Amino acid sequence: MLFHAAFRGQMKKPCGGRLFWRFIVAIFRIRYKIGSVINLARKEYPMLRYLTVFLPAWLAMAGLPCAQAGEVLVLHNVNVVPMDEERVLTERTVTIRDGMIVDIRAADEADPPDDAEVIDGSGKYLMPGLAEMHAHVPGGGQPEEYRHDVLFLYLANGVTLIRGMLGDPVHLEMREQLAGGELLGPRLIAADPAFSGRIAPTPERGAELARKQKEAGYDFIKVASGSREAFDAMVEAAREVGIEFSGHVPAAVGVPRALEARYASIDHLDAYMPTLVDPEETADIEGGFFGFRLAPYVEKERIREMARRTREAGVWNVPTETLMHAVLIWDLDTIRDERPEFRYMPPDIVDRWVETVRNRREDRLYDREAAEAFVQVRLDLIRALHEEGAGLLLGSDAPQFFNVPGFSIHPEMELMERAGLSRFEVLKMGTVNPAVFFQEEDRFGRVAEGMRADLILLEANPLEDLAHVRQVAGVIRSGKWLPREEIDRRLEAIAERHAGEE
Numbered sequence: 001m002l003f004h005a006a007f008r009g010q011m012k013k014p015c016g017g018r019l020f021w022r023f024i025v026a027i028f029r030i031r032y033k034i035g036s037v038i039n040l041a042r043k044e045y046p047m048l049r050y051l052t053v054f055l056p057a058w059l060a061m062a063g064l065p066c067a068q069a070g071e072v073l074v075l076h077n078v079n080v081v082p083m084d085e086e087r088v089l090t091e092r093t094v095t096i097r098d099g100m101i102v103d104i105r106a107a108d109e110a111d112p113p114d115d116a117e118v119i120d121g122s123g124k125y126l127m128p129g130l131a132e133m134h135a136h137v138p139g140g141g142q143p144e145e146y147r148h149d150v151l152f153l154y155l156a157n158g159v160t161l162i163r164g165m166l167g168d169p170v171h172l173e174m175r176e177q178l179a180g181g182e183l184l185g186p187r188l189i190a191a192d193p194a195f196s197g198r199i200a201p202t203p204e205r206g207a208e209l210a211r212k213q214k215e216a217g218y219d220f221i222k223v224a225s226g227s228r229e230a231f232d233a234m235v236e237a238a239r240e241v242g243i244e245f246s247g248h249v250p251a252a253v254g255v256p257r258a259l260e261a262r263y264a265s266i267d268h269l270d271a272y273m274p275t276l277v278d279p280e281e282t283a284d285i286e287g288g289f290f291g292f293r294l295a296p297y298v299e300k301e302r303i304r305e306m307a308r309r310t311r312e313a314g315v316w317n318v319p320t321e322t323l324m325h326a327v328l329i330w331d332l333d334t335i336r337d338e339r340p341e342f343r344y345m346p347p348d349i350v351d352r353w354v355e356t357v358r359n360r361r362e363d364r365l366y367d368r369e370a371a372e373a374f375v376q377v378r379l380d381l382i383r384a385l386h387e388e389g390a391g392l393l394l395g396s397d398a399p400q401f402f403n404v405p406g407f408s409i410h411p412e413m414e415l416m417e418r419a420g421l422s423r424f425e426v427l428k429m430g431t432v433n434p435a436v437f438f439q440e441e442d443r444f445g446r447v448a449e450g451m452r453a454d455l456i457l458l459e460a461n462p463l464e465d466l467a468h469v470r471q472v473a474g475v476i477r478s479g480k481w482l483p484r485e486e487i488d489r490r491l492e493a494i495a496e497r498h499a500g501e502e
């Protein structure tokens with residue numbers, strides 16, 4: 001309990017030595033009440049009494065963590081990338097207390113309190129922590145150690161918020177533990193275990209699911225598959241009880257209905273492909289993976305039209321381009337060399353990724369030309385969505401096909417830049433936009449006073465090159481400083497463990 005509350009940063013709690021002295025005072029008070037017994041013991045074995053009482057007490061208490069609450073973390077002389085507009089505030093001192101940014105001022109005007117932990121930020125850049133808006137967290141059926149590894153891998157890359165896209169009852173508990181700081185990792189927004197044709201085969205079951213998941217405490221409903229009737233019933237019940245839904249767009253639903261039903265977010269740009277082609281011309285074509293085989297038939301003007309309709313509906317998109325490139329494009333012979341972060345994943349999972357993708361590429365439906373056209377159409381669609389003012393969120397779908405949690409956010413950002421977004425706009429997709437999406441603009445997503453201290457300290461300016469986001473000097477999660485050395489030490493421990501499994 002002490003550990004929990006201390007990390008939560010809510011109240012001042014004694015720790016280690018301080019607690020020990022309080023204990024001594026308490027013992028002396030008790031001594032007066034049971035004086036005769038104590039006196040007797042003192043006469044017989046004076047030293048023994050001290051040892052038997054104080055030694056175990058010291059041992060028990062010295063290891064207790066000190067309260068984080070009221071503790072102050074100061075980033076001194078740092079360049080701030082506030083993300084409110086495209087700018088850098090040079091040489092600032094940022095003061096963090098109780099997990100919140102409480103003060104930002106010119107470094108030469110700053111006077112950190114004596115008890116503050118001061119980090120020298122000279123030459124470094126402080127930006128808001130990133131959100132991975134299409135994350136996966138292993139469920140209760142997976143080893144706890146693996147779940148914790150995944151959470152840490154996100155955090156190691158400066159991902160301080162994840163939207164879990166396939167729920168599990170264990171996530172509800174993890175969400176609280178992560179919020180309270182008992183578990184090391186990003187904040188978790190938890191999907192339910194998904195709406196699908198299997199779980200909700202009828203309208204009655206669809207409606208029931210929405211009510212049940214709201215009551216269970218999930219943050220939103222993940223849509224996976226299902227019939228139009230069950231989907232409609234789910235949507236109606238979800239509106240009634242006040243729970244949002246996001247994810248796939250079942251073929252029977254389609255994007256026009258998804259926009260009308262107001263998905264919170266459509267993920268993977270799912271089901272957009274059929275809206276971009278002439279249905280008669282393509283009636284006989286098997287679409288394959290996310291309809292990629294329709295790409296050669298896409299009519300450009302339809303892209304703009306769908307982008308405009310998406311903006312009008314106020315529906316957000318999480319493109320997850322790395323997933324498409326992993327399955328259809330990236331070179332399987334070189335991928336292991338290009339992704340040194342594979343060593344942080346269990347080797348059997350990496351083997352399965354490579355094998356599954358290899359099988360897909362050998363499938364009769366695989367068509368390299370269509371695949372290349374497809375990823376380009378998607379970049380055009382992302383650009384059109386952006387230009388029309390439809391909301392975009394950063395998400396790479398990890399852990400999934402070559403996407404190691406946290407690490408996969410970097411290629412995803414590169415692909416967003418390739419789509420035509422400025423670096424500032426790409427960074428917004430992972431910072432400001434998620435805050436707007438969750439209606440928490442005044443809580444996170446920018447570096448400003450009053451914001452939650454979920455931050456990344458970088459060696460170089462991310463606005464100059466998105467690759468600089470890889471150069472993490474340290475991560476701050478809820479005001480707690482995680483330096484590079486600590487990140488490396490933990491990463492190495494994960495890699496060593498997996499090396500032993502091969």
Ligand SMILES: [Zn+2]
Nearest residue numbers: 134136165397
């Ligand atoms: Zn996913």
